[in-house]
Amino acid sequence: MALLIEEGGLFTTVQDLGRRGYLHQGVVESGAMDRTAARNANIAVGNEEHAAVLEMTFIGPTITFQAGCLICIAGDGMTPYMNGNPSTLGTPFFVPQGTSLSFKVKKKGIRTYLAVAGGIDVPVTMESRSTYLRAGLGGFNGRKLEKGDQLTIGEANELVRPIMEEATKQNRLWEADWRVFSPIIEEQSDDRSVIRAIRGNHYHRLTDESKKKLFQATFTIKSQSDRMGYRLESEEAIQLEESFSLLSEAVALGTVQAPPDGQLIILMADRQTTGGYPRALQTVAVDVSKLAQLRPGDSFTFTEVSLEEAEQLYLEHERAMAMRRNGILLKWKQIRRKLEGKE
């Protein structure tokens, strides 16, 4: 055992980058809502990007480390405190045995991720460690974490092991002198009031008025929003030219549906695999992480980009992520060389 949950917080679950390959069996993808933050936290501690992390929502948990761990906290949801002292986001830390980690609520943002070198070691269910609460699938017994739960940690990458061993010997907190930030490319600013989207395949069936409204109106996230979907509220309803019946087909992360009442729904990580409402827009992949940090009551507008632009943004983001991963591996190599007295 390595992590003892003293308080579960509002909604803390184990997530990775999602359960893929089973959509045709109706099994939902799940996975981290803010994938950029989860990936950042993982690569900072030398993990695979797909390693399981804790997703903490709004009110964070209190955790005691029962063994020394190398950790990184990322995502803009709350402020971390280590043994009562404010701590930084995006920096890898070695926390000695007995360290207590707690969180304070922030004015903005809602989700924070805790990565531990080696990853959270819960059983792999259908090729993923993600929790899908509705079916009680995956994660820690298919549920959110509660007081008294104990989590085990997998084996850390050999690159980071020497620093962990050294810090364990000295039994003290160690902190890297670098950190990972969330907006990873320039085009992905941290302004969450504008979300980019491409036209959905039923956009052309909206009234002319609604087509304009989509990119002008302010949308507010309703309180009924959850990991499955964000329900939006706008002053004017988004209407179809004429109603038509639609056969259910696959939907994607960030699909924006227009149900008959005219109030949009954005499908998020725990979305159902198929949907039967008209698809008005599709959020660009790199902006889904921004959406994931919006909380009920927050407002934003959509701005239109072309499919080609969305593809370019996706490719740039992935290339930047790969460069960051390589850069961090180099940093760990340097740290190891220093430890071995070679520098």
Next chain:
Amino acid sequence: MEQRPEFDALSETSITVNLGKDASPEVHAQIQRLLKELNQNPFCGYQEAVPSYIGVTVFYDPIELVKNTKCRSVSEEVIRLLKERIGLADMHEEKQIGEQITIPVCYDAEFGPDLDHVAKTNGLTREEVINLHTANEYLVYMIGFAPGFPFLGGMDERIATSRHGNPRTEIPAGSVGIAGKQTGVYPISTPGGWQLIGQTPLELFSTDREVPSLLKAGDRVTFKAISKAEFLRKKEVDHGSTH
């Protein structure tokens, strides 16, 4: 008469291809041939495909595609690759690839709280509803909505009943329902608005199995009426041994 396939980008990482306008066994067979082709002969970056009543949505990794094909537009390249696969799929021999599965159902009032309503709405007796529901062979068009939930086609229209105006908040796993001309089975306990006419002791979704979903698109299903005693016995055999 063959329809030209229609392509639509769902996102930067997925494209839907529709092979027909309406659900039919012919379009379904074409979809199954394409799925078979894609899974046997996946293109570079291919991740998975989700069938619907009239088409297939293909999910892919744009980075893999760009690395290996040097294409300029990822979605155009995927459409080109999909057209190729559709051409190859059409050469597969025509035969049904799904399995035939019998689902035992207890139609007792305790398990089918809406059976009376379905009978009354359609001017039938309970027995007539059960006879009509168990008479046909159904085609699994797709699995969606919830883990393992089958969308079945081929129900006798004489028992078609519109769904509840106000959905139930909790439907027991295994419940067999009717919604309009469709029938289906709830694999896990969820909210839902279908008319419940019975319950099966079979587990439609279980992670204890290698393939968790009992049914897959292309399977053919028949329902068989069983007594309550048989229901309880089967439930014991089906769930008892694994837990």
